[in-house]
Amino acid sequence: MANISLLGYAILGLLHQEPRSGYDVRKIFANTPMGTFSDSPGAIYPALRRLEKDGLVRGQLRSASDLRRRRVYRPTRYGRRAFKAWQTRPISSDDVIHRMDELLLRFSFMDQTAGRSAAVRFLKNLTRELRSYTPALRKYLKANARQMPLSGKLALESGVRGYEELLRWSRSALARYLNRKGVRR
Amino acid sequence: MANISLLGYAILGLLHQEPRSGYDVRKIFANTPMGTFSDSPGAIYPALRRLEKDGLVRGQLRSASDLRRRRVYRPTRYGRRAFKAWQTRPISSDDVIHRMDELLLRFSFMDQTAGRSAAVRFLKNLTRELRSYTPALRKYLKANARQMPLSGKLALESGVRGYEELLRWSRSALARYLNRKGVRR
DNA sequence: CTAGACATGTAACGCGTTACATGATTAT
């Protein structure tokens, strides 16, 4: 089974939307909020080749009227299955503590690829984990605040607030899905 | 001039508080909210050796009553200067967009090592950058929301909210410093 | 005709991950 990096999943997700070239992906990473990923060719082209080597995407040269070589990739059936499996993995407390960025990436492509019900399940589980972790963090801060320098205390406060906001977001996102239940658009 | 990784700076910051061994550092990464950093020996011991090789820290074996070998590190004068230089670097929009975690790390040790006035300057500059970036992100979301799938929209909404919360935090943190101006304690 | 966007690659390098290894000390 292929081992896919976060960048690999990001690219695979984009290829689910429409067939794209490495250059297309680069432009997205350079010009949109997906820009947390590197748009450097030294990252993207090898990543695409790896995905292809592992059978997750298939690339073909588009040259019909184009003399310009341009390799366009799309996910294979296996790639789609692997992507969906990644998206629907259970959410652990460790994910919430160490891999929040990965969780958000998993969610961002959710209803295109795994469906609305998977999105709802995801948000329910995420909410559960956040409801348990957030107060624990807040408690840690309260317990150790006295012996921490102001800047350290404040930096941690920032982290706690970030998680608390995430929990509010998660709940409101869930509500957004549930309110639309069965509503066609 | 030495090139120091984020993990390197995190360790260097901890060594500013008191001399510590690699094992001490590991325990901190394993048991506190600093746990965003890896506590694996394969990361920490080589990082300490690099810091030492670059003249940023000095390690000495503590063995007096201890037969157990235990290498305790403390920053050198050069290490302290380098750390402070890193902390007081100007804040760019790129830092805010791509390296928020590094900014928070820089701030978290601020008043132990660079002083209260540096902390205030940092927060003022951070607030400025966030005041410019946050509405731009929000605007992007508004402009593209129509053509985005719900989960994509919501994932981006989460990012925007995170930045908005960060801006509120930054302002309140600044207020916290300014209210104490000249107050001993 | 030339600057800039289009488009894809490769090579060296550094560092973090994973897994394994070693041995001393303390607690049960």
Place this chain on the structure above:
DNA sequence: ATAATCATGTAACGCGTTACATGTCTAG
């Protein structure tokens, strides 16, 4: 005795960063 904790290391591996290289097409 022996399991757990203390404590430090090393080797293979993968991937992202940086920098360089190459060539095409389009706009002014």
